[in-house]
Amino acid sequence: MLRGINLGKRQLKSAELKAVVEGMGFTEVKTILASGNVVFEAGDASPEALERDLHAALEKATGLKSDVYVRNRADLEKLVAANPFPKEAEERPSFLLVTFHREPPSQAAIDKLLESHDGPERMVILGRELFTDFPEGQARSTLIPAMQKAKLAHANTGRNWNTVLKLLAALGE
Known part of the structure; x- marks a missing residue:
């Protein structure tokens, strides 16, 4: 998953992404949607080496x-099985966001943010991932600007639940 692709001037066509991954010698390369998602067969390569x-x-x-x-x-x-918001994922999957991090987000920072935030959103950390339920959607939420202001997280990338399921399905094919 690439961060911030096809937002503003950060454009990358799926065909370009696929060509880069194939050019690295990987097989079974498939892009998912047009937002920097690619699945492929990587053999025994470590995730850290692949990222680099x-x-x-x-x-x-x-x-x-x-x-x-x-x-x-x-x-x-494991992530799908552990989803702390299964009802929400079923009823409104595009309103459930999973942010992927290199290191686990700070529980203390999340707790502090939620204490000072007056909104319906809920957040749960599971390992390196942060699940955020946006009952009214992200567009109207004041949580995201509050998170940015609090400098809550290191670099991360988010995918809604629909996309998470599409990525998993593509890996199972």
């Missing part, structure tokens, strides 16, 4: 600098 190597290959091929977050099928299966 994909970042470098993308920058070299396209000039685009983007943080890369790698999760394998087992990671996504």
